[in-house]
Amino acid sequence: MYETRVLSGMRPTGSLHLGHYHGVLKNWVRLQAEYTCLFFAADWHALTTDYENPGELQKNTWDMVIDWPAAGVDPGQSIMFIQSQVIEHAELHLLLSMMTPLGWLERVPTYKDQQEKLADRDLATYGFLGYPLLQSADILIYRARYVPVGEDQVPHVEFTRELARRFNHLYGREPGYEEKAKAAVKKMGTKKARLLNELRTKFLQEGDAQALSKAQALLDEQQNLPRGDRERLYGWLEGGGKKILVEPEVLLTEAPKLPGLDGQKMSKSYGNTISLREDPESVAKKIRTMPTDPARVKRSDPGNPEKCPVWELHKVYSGEERKKWVWQGCTTAGIGCLECKQPVIEAIQAELAPMRERAQAYVDDPTLVKNIVADGCDKAKRLAAETMRDVREAMGLSYT
Ligand code: TRP
Ligand code: SF4
Numbered sequence: 001m002y003e004t005r006v007l008s009g010m011r012p013t014g015s016l017h018l019g020h021y022h023g024v025l026k027n028w029v030r031l032q033a034e035y036t037c038l039f040f041a042a043d044w045h046a047l048t049t050d051y052e053n054p055g056e057l058q059k060n061t062w063d064m065v066i067d068w069p070a071a072g073v074d075p076g077q078s079i080m081f082i083q084s085q086v087i088e089h090a091e092l093h094l095l096l097s098m099m100t101p102l103g104w105l106e107r108v109p110t111y112k113d114q115q116e117k118l119a120d121r122d123l124a125t126y127g128f129l130g131y132p133l134l135q136s137a138d139i140l141i142y143r144a145r146y147v148p149v150g151e152d153q154v155p156h157v158e159f160t161r162e163l164a165r166r167f168n169h170l171y172g173r174e175p176g177y178e179e180k181a182k183a184a185v186k187k188m189g190t191k192k193a194r195l196l197n198e199l200r201t202k203f204l205q206e207g208d209a210q211a212l213s214k215a216q217a218l219l220d221e222q223q224n225l226p227r228g229d230r231e232r233l234y235g236w237l238e239g240g241g242k243k244i245l246v247e248p249e250v251l252l253t254e255a256p257k258l259p260g261l262d263g264q265k266m267s268k269s270y271g272n273t274i275s276l277r278e279d280p281e282s283v284a285k286k287i288r289t290m291p292t293d294p295a296r297v298k299r300s301d302p303g304n305p306e307k308c309p310v311w312e313l314h315k316v317y318s319g320e321e322r323k324k325w326v327w328q329g330c331t332t333a334g335i336g337c338l339e340c341k342q343p344v345i346e347a348i349q350a351e352l353a354p355m356r357e358r359a360q361a362y363v364d365d366p367t368l369v370k371n372i373v374a375d376g377c378d379k380a381k382r383l384a385a386e387t388m389r390d391v392r393e394a395m396g397l398s399y400t
Contacts, residue, residue, distance in 0.1 A: 006035040006251070007144035009042040009083065009135075012061040016071070017273035018348070019266030021355075022316065023256030025071040027148055028078070031251075037078040038142055038380060041065055044083050044090075044134060048127040049118060066369050067276050070359035081376035083138065088384035093130070093137040095395055096163060099170060100133055104162070108132045109155050136160040140167075141384045143246040150253050157250045164245040171394035172241030181236040184229035188222060200237050212237060231390070244390050258316050261290050263309035277359045280349055287313075287345045292337045293330070302333040310341055317347035 008028065016025070031037055041061045047054065061082060069075055083089055105111065110132070115123045135156045139147055140163070147157050174180070185193045196218055202211035215237050219230055228242075235243040259265065260272030267273065274286060292310055293303035305311035305327055314326050322343060329335030362369040392398045 003036050004146070005038065005142055005144045006031050006146045006148060007038045007040075007139055007142050007248075008148050009040045009045070009138055010064060011046045012041045012043055012057060012064045013268065014056075014060040015063040015275055015277060016067040017266055017268070017275045019256050019258055019260065019273065020067075021071055021276060021351075022258040023150070024148075024253060025068065025073065027253055028068075029072040029074075031146075031148060032074060032077040035146070038144070038376075038383075039068065039073060039078055039080050040086075040138070040376075040380070041082045042135075042138070045131065048125070048131050048134070049114070049121055049123065051125070051127065052122075062366070062369065065373060066359055066362045067355075069369065069372060070355045070362065071276060072355075075372040075375070079376045079379045080372055081380045082373060085373075085377045086380045086384055088381065088388050089134070089137050089141055091388060092141045092384075092391060093134050095391060095397075096133055096137055096140075096167070097130065098395075099166060100163065104159065105129050105133065108159055110152070132156045132159045133163075136163050139248050140164055140245045141387050142380070143387060144248050145246060146251045147248050148251040148253050150255065154250055154252070157248055161247045161249075164247045167245050168235065168241060168243055171391075172235055172244055174242065174394075177232070177236075177241055180229075181232050184225065184233050184236075187225060187229065192218065192222075196233075196237075203237065204239050242394075244394050245387075257312070259309050259312045261286055261309070263291070263312065274348065274352075276352060276355050278352065279356075280353075283348055283352065284345050287341050287348070288338060290341065292340075296330075296333075296337060299336050300333050303330045303337075305330050310337070310344065313344045313348075314340075317344055317351075 008024075010024070028037065028039060041064060043057055043061050046057060046060075050057075065080065065082070068080055073080065106129070111129065114128075132155070135153075136159060139157070139160050147153075147160075149157065185196055188196065196215055199211040199215035199218070202208040203215065216234065219225075219233055219237070222230060225233075231244065232242045235241050256266070260267065260270055261274070262270065262272045264270055264272060274283060278286075287310075290310060293305070293308040295301060295307065296303040305314075308330070311326065311330075314323055318326070326335070326340055330340065389398070
């Protein structure tokens with residue numbers, strides 16, 4: 001019904017590392033070529049678990065956001081912004097809270113999981129219970145069709161879908177809906193109106209999904225039809241009411257294949273990361289001192305790549321030929337571990353060099369990234385305002 005939008009957010013964790021790059025950012029860069037993408041720093045979400053320590057929040061946000069364009073997220077293609085600077089999210093969160101059953105929130109699996117995991121924090125707050133609701137507002141306010149996230153976020157997107165359905169069900173049925181829908185069809189002209197009716201019948205009576213897509217495409221073309229009418233008709237096609245909010249879908253991000261320096265998942269809290277702005281000496285040193293297959297004590301001991309985290313890096317950075325060279329050399333003690341690590345060091349240096357350079361430009365002149373974000377906030381606000389106008393109207397709050 002609208003241009004296909006993709007939305008994702010990241011809690012501000014400070015500057016990013018290679019795990020973020022291979023797990024998330026590369027995916028964002030790929031998506032931005034195909035869709036209208038919105039990416040934002042979820043600083044309010046950070047406060048839901050860390051409300052006692054707001055001290056580092058801003059610095060962490062800027063450090064993180066600098067790394068997005070540095071890693072190739074293109075401000076000309078994607079909208080980058082900060083959640084708290086688009087306060088419309090808060091209004092939608094509030095309005096959705098009116099119709100959100102408490103039980104739904106209590107049953108989101110992350111609620112109890114996180115409380116157990118983060119037992120040292122006070123998570124007995126409304127803000128923490130409302131975490132998924134705030135996330136729903138983030139998504140629904142842009143009528144995002146796709147939400148690229150990892151496995152752990154799937155319940156939140158599922159929750160968002162249910163909420164959108166509930167909202168449309170509650171507020172999409174205005175008085176005289178059927179009559180208004182029929183009048184809207186007439187405005188399309190006899191021929192198109194007949195076609196639309198036929199396609200709708202095909203879908204509703206025979207479940208023909210292709211007919212539905214054709215009908216939706218037909219509506220997409222009706223730029224002259226007033227917005228309210230088009231919204232009504234999108235819902236009417238599927239036999240329901242007005243579709244004010246769009247049900248989003250997860251675009252599952254695969255778990256990053258890139259391990260940390262110790263073979264565990266790369267994560268700041270494990271201290272096993274290579275940051276996107278790591279200087280070349282430090283990259284070389286970190287890889288050189290990485291543990292390898294513990295069975296290779298002496299240079300003459302053959303090893304097993306499957307037991308070595310360096311092999312996992314080769315899987316990401318090396319082609320078939322080099323992987324063969326590693327496998328051969330390792331299992332026959334034909335190469336030493338330092339020799340084996342050298343091409344990985346070089347590949348990571350080559351990957352990081354342009355990112356580090358771009359990030360440095362933003363560090364040297366912070367107004368560059370501030371401008372990108374200010375522009376992103378403006379654009380996001382404009383899109384958010386459109387949805388809020390419809391939401392206020394549907395909930396009886398448009399006083400003008
Ligand atoms: N909860 C997400 C995370 O921790 C961050 C987030 C907030 C988000 N709002 C969002 C992700 C909206 C996608 C869409 O990773
Ligand atoms: Fe690991 Fe390479 Fe050493 Fe084998 S040769 S143990 S794969 S670093």
